[in-house]
Amino acid sequence: MNWIWLHKFASPPHAYRLAGQLTPWFGWPAFLLIVTGLYGGLVLAPADYQQGDAFRILYVHAPSAWMSMFIYGTMAVAAAIGLIWRIKLAHGVAAASASVGAWFTLLALATGSIWGKPMWGTWWVWDARLTSELIQLFLYAGLIALRASIEDRDRADRAAAVLAIVGVVNLPIIHYSVYWWNTLHQGATITKLGKPSITGDMLWPLLVMMVGFTLYYGAVLMTRLRAEILRRERDASWLRTELAV
Amino acid sequence: MDRTGTADAIWLMYRRDLLLAFRHWDQVAQPVVFFAMVTTLFPLALSPELGELRQLAGGVLWVAALLAALLGLEFLFRADHADGTLEQILLSGQPLALLAIAKGVAHWTICGLPLVLVSPLLAIGLGVPMEALCTVMLSLALGTGILSALGAIGAALTLGLRRGSMLISLLVLPLAMPALIFGARAIDMAIYGDVARGPLLLLAAMLVLALTLAPVAVAAALRISAE
Numbered sequence: 020m021n022w023i024w025l026h027k028f029a030s031p032p033h034a035y036r037l038a039g040q041l042t043p044w045f046g047w048p049a050f051l052l053i054v055t056g057l058y059g060g061l062v063l064a065p066a067d068y069q070q071g072d073a074f075r076i077l078y079v080h081a082p083s084a085w086m087s088m089f090i091y092g093t094m095a096v097a098a099a100i101g102l103i104w105r106i107k108l109a110h111g112v113a114a115a116s117a118s119v120g121a122w123f124t125l126l127a128l129a130t131g132s133i134w135g136k137p138m139w140g141t142w143w144v145w146d147a148r149l150t151s152e153l154i155q156l157f158l159y160a161g162l163i164a165l166r167a168s169i170e171d172r173d174r175a176d177r178a179a180a181v182l183a184i185v186g187v188v189n190l191p192i193i194h195y196s197v198y199w200w201n202t203l204h205q206g207a208t209i210t211k212l213g214k215p216s217i218t219g220d221m222l223w224p225l226l227v228m229m230v231g232f233t234l235y236y237g238a239v240l241m242t243r244l245r246a247e248i249l250r251r252e253r254d255a256s257w258l259r260t261e262l263a264v
Numbered sequence: 265m266d267r268t269g270t271a272d273a274i275w276l277m278y279r280r281d282l283l284l285a286f287r288h289w290d291q292v293a294q295p296v297v298f299f300a301m302v303t304t305l306f307p308l309a310l311s312p313e314l315g316e317l318r319q320l321a322g323g324v325l326w327v328a329a330l331l332a333a334l335l336g337l338e339f340l341f342r343a344d345h346a347d348g349t350l351e352q353i354l355l356s357g358q359p360l361a362l363l364a365i366a367k368g369v370a371h372w373t374i375c376g377l378p379l380v381l382v383s384p385l386l387a388i389g390l391g392v393p394m395e396a397l398c399t400v401m402l403s404l405a406l407g408t409g410i411l412s413a414l415g416a417i418g419a420a421l422t423l424g425l426r427r428g429s430m431l432i433s434l435l436v437l438p439l440a441m442p443a444l445i446f447g448a449r450a451i452d453m454a455i456y457g458d459v460a461r462g463p464l465l466l467l468a469a470m471l472v473l474a475l476t477l478a479p480v481a482v483a484a485a486l487r488i489s490a491e
Contacts, residue, residue, distance in 0.1 A: 102484075154438045154441055157434070157437070157438040158438050158439075160434065161431075161434045161435040161438060164431055164434050164435075165421060165422070165431060165435060168422070168425050168426070168427065168428075168431055169425060174488055174489070174491065177488045178421045178485065178488050178489065181417070181421060181481055181484050181485050181488065182417075182421060182435060184481070185417055185439065185481050186438075186439070188477060189438075189439050189442075192442050192470065192473075193438070193439075193441060193442055196441070196442035196445045196446065196466075197441070197442075197445065199445075200445045200449070
């Protein structure tokens with residue numbers, strides 16, 4: 020099989036143009052889905068029999084938590100691709116993802132905390148999922164800090180890639196050890212196979228929101244990737260013709 | 265010209281690191297003194313009641329040991345990087361991951377083992393009963409081993425950076441949290457007279473995993489940093 024076509028994606032000019040073209044294709048569906056999901060979640064879904072309307076923060080909280088993991092996974096895969104096949108663009112994807120992931124993690128923590136106040140009576144409890152989310156935030160912080168402290172871009176890319184991969188190996192260990200350590204958080208809702216413990220009325224807006232958030236990440240990633248390419252290729256001649264300066 | 269075998273190279277590396285460390289024995293003593301001092305802070309800050317301290321002893325010992333072990337990490341590769349030994353090691357043609365294990369084990373002998381050896385004294389000071397001292401030592405021995413392995417990754421990644429020591433803590437501490445959880449839990453269980461076998465076995469499993477995977481990451485990180 021001929022893999023030459025694949026290499027096109029690794030070329031900065033091609034990726035720069037493609038990312039620009041793809042941004043609206045991620046952005047608009049993300050916008051529509053998030054609006055639909057919010058309407059479904061905040062208006063159409065019935066109030067919870069126990070938590071009342073307070074549970075509706077779930078529609079931001081759970082997708083954010085999902086994104087914090089999804090982005091870390093994406094970043095680690097991109098980092099591995101960059102490290103193994105020495106594709107600089109993959110490092111660009113990883114670099115563009117880190118802070119988005121950190122913000123989603125922070126959002127998940129903040130919404131969890133706001134949700135916890137009426138439900139558990141405190142802003143913060145040392146519960147397993149909250150804590151492992153917090154550790155995830157620290158992992159993101161470490162990655163961003165490492166990348167920021169190395170001046171040579173090539174070295175920064177590869178060092179951050181090694182750390183991202185180490186982090187991905189550790190994430191399940193951290194997750195399960197924290198889980199055994201303490202559990203107060205309600206059990207997983209969607210991943211329960213067979214019989215989800217949430218009614219369809221409540222479930223569909225959540226799924227819509229999750230897809231919407233994921234597409235939003237796609238749109239942001241494309242934009243940030245373009246910025247990253249501009250920064251990395253600022254001396255390249257193709258960029259001069261591309262931007263016609 | 266005869267080549268040095270890999271086993272010899274590993275042994276030489278281990279011996280060399282120990283020799284270098286004991287020529288500067290004051291540096292070897294620093295983490296131990298730090299460990300003792302941090303542990304002393306807790307009774308002063310919390311309460312001199314042995315009964316109360318006993319409840320916190322597991323956590324206090326572990327946090328103090330973790331911080332003390334972090335202190336030494338910065339020096340793991342720094343001298344070798346500064347004087348060019350690291351380049352020689354990279355060029356030696358010996359498997360870098362195995363040499364990284366040798367350096368890691370040497371670092372543990374210098375930095376982790378002394379902590380383990382003084383831990384019973386400090387534990388008694390915190391009101392830990394005699395029967396639990398064995399578990400204290402075992403859990404710290406496994407834990408400092410895990411930290412040496414994980415810390416070597418952080419040390420290799422931050423090699424030659426300004427403010428590297430702060431960065432190491434930022435990189436390594438989140439990864440070390442599972443070890444902290446089970447290590448402190450094991451001591452707690454032993455203090456209350458339970459059999460601490462479960463968490464100790466989990467710690468041992470983590471150590472095995474760390475020893476298997478970390479050297480590969482350390483080798484990759486060293487290659488990146490030494491370019």
